[in-house]
Amino acid sequence: MIGGWLQSLGHSGLCFFVRLGRSALFMGRVAAGLPSLLPLPRLLVRELHSVGVLSMAIIVLSGLSVGMVLGLQMYNTLVDFGTEESLGPVVALSLVRELGPVLTALLFAGRAGSALTAEIGLMKATDQLSVMEMMAVDPLKRVVAPRFLAGFLSLPLLAAIFSAVGILGSYFVGVGLLGVDDGAFWSQMQSKVDLQEDVINGVIKSVVFGWVCSWIAVFEGYDAVPTTEGVSRATTRTVVHSAFAVLGLDFVLTALMFGD
Amino acid sequence: MNQSDSDDLLVRMRGIRFAIGGRQIIDGMDIDIPRGKVTSIMGPSGTGKTTLLRLIGGQWRPQEGSVEVDGVSVHRVGREGLYRLRRKMGMLFQSGALFTHLSVFENVAFPLREHTRLPEAIIRHLVLMKLEAVGLRGARDLMPSELSGGMARRVALARAIALDPTMIMYDEPFVGQDPITVGVIMQLIRRLNDTLGLTSIIVSHDVQEVSAISDRIYMISDGKVVDHGSPRALAESASEWVQQFLHGRPDGPVPFHYPAPDYVADLFGEAS
Numbered sequence: 204m205i206g207g208w209l210q211s212l213g214h215s216g217l218c219f220f221v222r223l224g225r226s227a228l229f230m231g232r233v234a235a236g237l238p239s240l241l242p243l244p245r246l247l248v249r250e251l252h253s254v255g256v257l258s259m260a261i262i263v264l265s266g267l268s269v270g271m272v273l274g275l276q277m278y279n280t281l282v283d284f285g286t287e288e289s290l291g292p293v294v295a296l297s298l299v300r301e302l303g304p305v306l307t308a309l310l311f312a313g314r315a316g317s318a319l320t321a322e323i324g325l326m327k328a329t330d331q332l333s334v335m336e337m338m339a340v341d342p343l344k345r346v347v348a349p350r351f352l353a354g355f356l357s358l359p360l361l362a363a364i365f366s367a368v369g370i371l372g373s374y375f376v377g378v379g380l381l382g383v384d385d386g387a388f389w390s391q392m393q394s395k396v397d398l399q400e401d402v403i404n405g406v407i408k409s410v411v412f413g414w415v416c417s418w419i420a421v422f423e424g425y426d427a428v429p430t431t432e433g434v435s436r437a438t439t440r441t442v443v444h445s446a447f448a449v450l451g452l453d454f455v456l457t458a459l460m461f462g463d
Numbered sequence: 464m465n466q467s468d469s470d471d472l473l474v475r476m477r478g479i480r481f482a483i484g485g486r487q488i489i490d491g492m493d494i495d496i497p498r499g500k501v502t503s504i505m506g507p508s509g510t511g512k513t514t515l516l517r518l519i520g521g522q523w524r525p526q527e528g529s530v531e532v533d534g535v536s537v538h539r540v541g542r543e544g545l546y547r548l549r550r551k552m553g554m555l556f557q558s559g560a561l562f563t564h565l566s567v568f569e570n571v572a573f574p575l576r577e578h579t580r581l582p583e584a585i586i587r588h589l590v591l592m593k594l595e596a597v598g599l600r601g602a603r604d605l606m607p608s609e610l611s612g613g614m615a616r617r618v619a620l621a622r623a624i625a626l627d628p629t630m631i632m633y634d635e636p637f638v639g640q641d642p643i644t645v646g647v648i649m650q651l652i653r654r655l656n657d658t659l660g661l662t663s664i665i666v667s668h669d670v671q672e673v674s675a676i677s678d679r680i681y682m683i684s685d686g687k688v689v690d691h692g693s694p695r696a697l698a699e700s701a702s703e704w705v706q707q708f709l710h711g712r713p714d715g716p717v718p719f720h721y722p723a724p725d726y727v728a729d730l731f732g733e734a735s
């Protein structure tokens with residue numbers, strides 16, 4: 204009984220590391236294919252539109268909603284201590300350091316990552332990747348590399364938009380509805396939020412999340428079992444693995460950046 | 464086989480053994496594909512016919528044996544060499560495998576745009592010529608989702624010949640098609656082979672169609688070649704298996720019943 208359990212645990216562990224190794228090799232080949240995109244900017248632009256521009260709606264709406272809720276909740280706490288003028292920096296720091304990069308990455312995995320996996324997986328299931336190989340066209344360069352790069356570039360920009368819209372949302376609620384002083388809201392934010400310490404670190408987080416989420420999405424699609432069920436499972440794995448990776452990495456990065 | 468016969472071979476497979484997922488798909492096959500002819504590989508479903516095409520195309524690697532195409536060992540040339548070799552090969556997949564986000568015109572233009580730096584006007588001429596050859600010049604602006612299964616396969620055929628390959632591989636070209644489309648595809652395969660000087664390899668289990676257009680047929684089963692020769696020679700084959708397959712007999716060397724214990728014992732054995 205215990206032997207069987209140990210055996211299955213060992214088997215799962217081995218499978219995990221084999222897959223991790225395969226995905227690392229895959230990532231290496233995709234990275235090697237990135238320079239081949241230089242003469243083909245149209246490919247990248249199309250994917251940037253599909254991955255980035257079409258994700259704008261969900262990012263803007265979520266950012267606005269999170270910013271408004273954050274403004275409301277923070278105001279209720281701060282007002283008890285008579286420090287409601289600190290609403291600006293509190294909201295901005297929360298968004299720029301944590302919520303912007305993390306929530307954008309989670310939404311990105313659900314909106315764009317799953318679509319990337321499903322698209323590449325279905326291309327594999329319908330032999331479109333095989334036919335490309337048979338035409339002496341490397342699908343890693345032609346299909347995977349532009350999608351990976353588009354995801355990698357889009358996520359930091361989307362995170363910046365999320366944070367900016369979130370700050371505006373909290374401004375509408377805090378200053379517009381609850382009567383926080385307009386000048387204090389912006390000036391305190393300006394003095395308390397540090398470019399290097401807060402903004403750049405937030406951007407670094409979103410760059411790391413962009414890389415990881417895009418890597419997971421394209422690898423799961425390329426590695427999917429080429430059947431309807433296989434693609435469906437791969438799409439689910441993309442969202443779940445991206446969420447775990449983002450939350451786990453966020454803790455590690457936060458500890459490294461703000462731990463001392 | 465003498466030297467001149469050997470020179471006329473485009474594909475030469477020797478001692479191929481290939482297993483996947485612990486299952487032996489191909490178990491020691493020797494196959495020769497003569498240049499300029501239509502050669503078919505026939506056998507029941509799941510006997511490794513499509514696997515053979517993937518081995519010839521270098522998508523999969525056999526555990527044993529060698530595959531030579533035009534004198535080049537497919538699995539020893541490296542990635543660059545393999546891609547150079549593949550420019551001489553066209554392959555028609557069972558599903559057609561058209562790029563769903565591109566129109567018919569752009570699907571056929573795809574290999575030309577990837578491998579040549581031709582001006583747009585010449586690409587347009589070439590694409591229209593290829594589409595004319597398959598009778599679909601008028602469908603150039605349609606998307607793959609607007610095509611019937613037969614039309615999709617013809618567009619895929621136009622795309623496969625876009626770079627004027629030396630050989631073309633057809634994976635189950637007749638499956639799931641109506642009789643008129645089957646007739647069209649049969650005529651196209653034979654006509655393209657003869658007019659463009661191609662070498663054609665067809666993988667199929669459609670006896671009538673394959674017998675009508677092939678110069679040479681390989682019959683395979685359980686990962687081995689059972690018999691080979693011209694359609695007429697095979698029709699007179701002494702092999703009971705070949706006769707069962709060609710005439711579609713439900714029982715014979717391939718039994719109707721899946722292996723099972725004795726029927727009477729099975730029915731009454733448990734109860735008694």
